[in-house]
Amino acid sequence: MLSKLFVxxxxxxxxxxxxxxxxxxxDHDSNPALxxxxxxxxxxxxxxxxxxxxxxxxTAYPSFNAFFTRALKPGLRPxxxxxxxxxxxxxxxxxxxxxxxxxxxxxxxxxxxxxxxLLGGDPQWANTFADGEFSTIYLSPKDYHRIHMPLAxxxxxxxxxxxxxxxxxxxxxxxxxxxxxxxxxxxxIFDTEAGPMALVLVGAMIVGSxxxxxxxxxxxxxxxxxxxxxxxxxxxxxxxxxxxxxxRLGSTVVMVMPKGAATWNDDQVAGKTVRMGEPFxxxx
Numbered sequence: 087m088l089s090k091l092f093v094x095x096x097x098x099x100x101x102x103x104x105x106x107x108x109x110x111x112x113d114h115d116s117n118p119a120l121x122x123x124x125x126x127x128x129x130x131x132x133x134x135x136x137x138x139x140x141x142x143x144x145t146a147y148p149s150f151n152a153f154f155t156r157a158l159k160p161g162l163r164p165x166x167x168x169x170x171x172x173x174x175x176x177x178x179x180x181x182x183x184x185x186x187x188x189x190x191x192x193x194x195x196x197x198x199x200x201x202x203x204l205l206g207g208d209p210q211w212a213n214t215f216a217d218g219e220f221s222t223i224y225l226s227p228k229d230y231h232r233i234h235m236p237l238a239x240x241x242x243x244x245x246x247x248x249x250x251x252x253x254x255x256x257x258x259x260x261x262x263x264x265x266x267x268x269x270x271x272x273x274x275i276f277d278t279e280a281g282p283m284a285l286v287l288v289g290a291m292i293v294g295s296x297x298x299x300x301x302x303x304x305x306x307x308x309x310x311x312x313x314x315x316x317x318x319x320x321x322x323x324x325x326x327x328x329x330x331x332x333x334r335l336g337s338t339v340v341m342v343m344p345k346g347a348a349t350w351n352d353d354q355v356a357g358k359t360v361r362m363g364e365p366f367x368x369x370x
Contacts, residue, residue, distance in 0.1 A: 133228050170369045171367075174364050178224050180224075186219075215343070219350060221354070221366070222339075235330055237278050239277060247271050284342040284343075349368055349370070351366060
């Protein structure tokens with residue numbers, strides 16, 4: 087009953103207004119005492135492991151968002167080096183993974199979403215990833231919230247897609263149809279040795295913004311689908327494990343590979359906790 091009420095409340099909550107307001111507060115730095123109290127409460131409430139942070143003193147962060155997007159200690163997440171190994175892009179828990187089927191991506195318990203819609207409606211990309219492999223990874227509030235490259239790649243295209251801001255936790259995933267293809271998101275397409283790779287950064291309730299290392303804050307956007315293509319010197323190359331973006335308050339990453347390009351490791355299953363840099367799959 088409580089779960090149903092939680093989901094129903096999201097339909098009537100002014101999602102964008104609440105989330106944008108929370109984002110502005112999270113960036114606010116004019117009241118250090120309040121900021122420190124909120125950060126300390128958050129650490130206790132969600133069990134954040136500050137011993138992993140490059141800066142372990144919660145009061146040293148100038149804002150809540152600076153704390154939330156904190157860096158890890160150097161070397162704490164070693165990157166699997168084998169050239170055929172694809173690594174986890176984030177710390178989080180696997181929501182679902184498997185194969186795209188008839189343009190549908192499995193979400194949870196009878197729910198699915200459209201791959202075409204997830205990527206912004208471009209049939210070219212939908213065809214590229216048809217029958218491919220997907221993995222959806224949920225980042226909880228306690229997790230490290232920077233996103234890294236699963237394998238080396240060159241940036242080709244970024245698509246900002248406006249949308250709702252439902253929560254993306256397991257309860258909502260089980261009850262809101264088409265969840266990840268209706269929330270605000272940023273789809274990033276890279277060329278890799280295994281073919282195109284999509285990393286889709288999905289916004290959520292209370293997510294202040296989504297940003298990439300090449301363009302800064304992308305979401306919130308202007309309310310229209312916006313496609314940016316990168317060529318020549320703008321087509322930035324990334325090494326495996328290099329940071330490509332971050333969530334300023336948490337959410338979900340959907341990773342998609344073309345059919346036959348990669349297989350997920352047998353030990354990667356729904357519900358499993360993963361760490362950035364660990365082996366996740368094998369390239370064909």
